[in-house]
Amino acid sequence: MSNAYTAYAIFLGPLVLVLGIAFAAAFERRRAGAAAEPNFFARNGAPVATFLILAVGVWVLMMIVLPQFYMIDFSFHPKLPLAQRGGPNDIHTLVNYRYFLFGSPDDTSHWNTTHLHAFWITILASVIITIVNFAICYPLAYYLAQVARPKIVTRLMLLLVVPYWINEILRAFAFRVLFGTGGVINGMLIGLNLIREPIDFIGADVALYAGLTYAYVLIMMFPLYNAIESLDRNQVEAARDLGAPWWRIHAEIVMPHAKPGIATGATLVFMLCAGALAAPLVLGGPKTLWFTPIVYDRFFEAFNWPQGAAYALILLVACMAFVLIVMRVFKVTFSEIAR
């Protein structure tokens, strides 16, 4: 990528896009004929219309689309000193992805087991934590949404909101206090004469998995509650009157109705888990494998930014794949998930 070429792309691209949208809009209006809405400027007035276009333009292009595209492009470049960028060595290459797979820029004889293993563990653990969180939250979400009296709901909701806003790092720290070798749990177990030597919960990753489950439990709770709340109570009553056992009421009425909420919660919990940085840094032992800290190290230990970008992209693709799988399995649309 030459600098000038990319600079043009960055500043002309948005212009072309805006003009394109304007043309498409004019075309749509002509097709719709007399029934069409007044055009955007007439409908909002020039000052407001200008504000809307500028704000959405900056947000969508300069903050969402272009940085992502730029990161993708960047990840296909070799690591070069600043002086050589845009020069003859600045070519598109797969070297960063080859490193992820084989642990070396050119030797492909053995796999990069450390990174691949960490990636696999991260995905697997995130899926399991998502499922566990669903199991923990579902009864309470159902109770709050369908059974409890409004006054109790308000109070319990307040209790839920407070821990929701406590920093991820502090939650991880709390778990370190609990699970450390000199921590509360070991102290209790020794005090009760159940064990003699403290158990290394942190080295065994027990603390990490517990901490991650804890950190995102409320992220699952709120979408689940909202979805179950919109279910008409009469449906549950009717099923019960017809003699359905409790598990069939849940499996065949409540859960199908709550599908969009389950999908939202699952997507968010998975994404936050797989992208978690604070919890693995604080609760990870010396041998802990988690993918996000590896991405972090590409930048701040290895100082290899293009490789870091490639690793970030791999993580992003994994998260996108998860969203698509959830959409497939639950048969929901994207707009039902992201609400």
Next chain:
Amino acid sequence: MSAALVYRTMLGFYLLLFFGFLFGPLAVMGVTAFNTPAYPQAWPFEAFTLDWFWKLFADESLMIGLENSFIIGLLVVAVSVPLGLAGAIVMTQVYARVRGLYYLLVVSPVLTPGVIIGISTVIFWKDVTAWTGAKSLFTGFFLTTLGQSTFISSYCMLIFLSRLQRYDRAQEEAALDLGASRTQVFLHILLPFLRPAVFSAAVIAFLSSFENYNTTTFAILADKTLTTVLAGRVRAGMTPSISALAVLIILVTASGALIYEIARAKERRAAAPA
């Protein structure tokens, strides 16, 4: 024992477990803040002390981080509330055929891991500022504000969208018939209608910015915020000072969240037909 009693006992037990899980770790950490041993220890409780709190106020980089977090939080509110508002209004007007794609675009930051937003923001703006000669813009404050606003604007937009669903356009037409200009309609009808949503969006934006770590740790460059200082401290070693800080943060966020929720509950009660 009747079936109803069994059910109630089980429910109570489950609620106890759930809220114990939620608050237990925080309570244990809270106790360590007031205990004398230098390694955070809740039990045995040796003696009551407030020393860990005084140590905190003497910690200069923590105080700088706190100040920076505060400034960035305000900047993020100033950027993401207008962006979210514009995004929501455009959503209600955009052509049906483009709406799906537009929705996908503006909501995607919510589903993107924070580290990736931080990384792409830094990589993109490093080169943009270099080529345009605006190198002085390449600062931790600028990048962190932009990076955080990328997804916080989406939160704000979702808040505005849910309020806009109840917007009655007949009011707009009435004002236009009475001779108001389009800008006047926006300023005197739409904005006042959206005021509760503006308040909610501002609170959510500030809190989200204040507690963010994943995006910030990349975008902040050489500067520091409360969360990045905190992460460094926690990794360096365990001290009850961190528990003390946690106690303070929990007190502040808890009272903030309580005030916000009570205000919202009041508003909901006022809005509901009696």
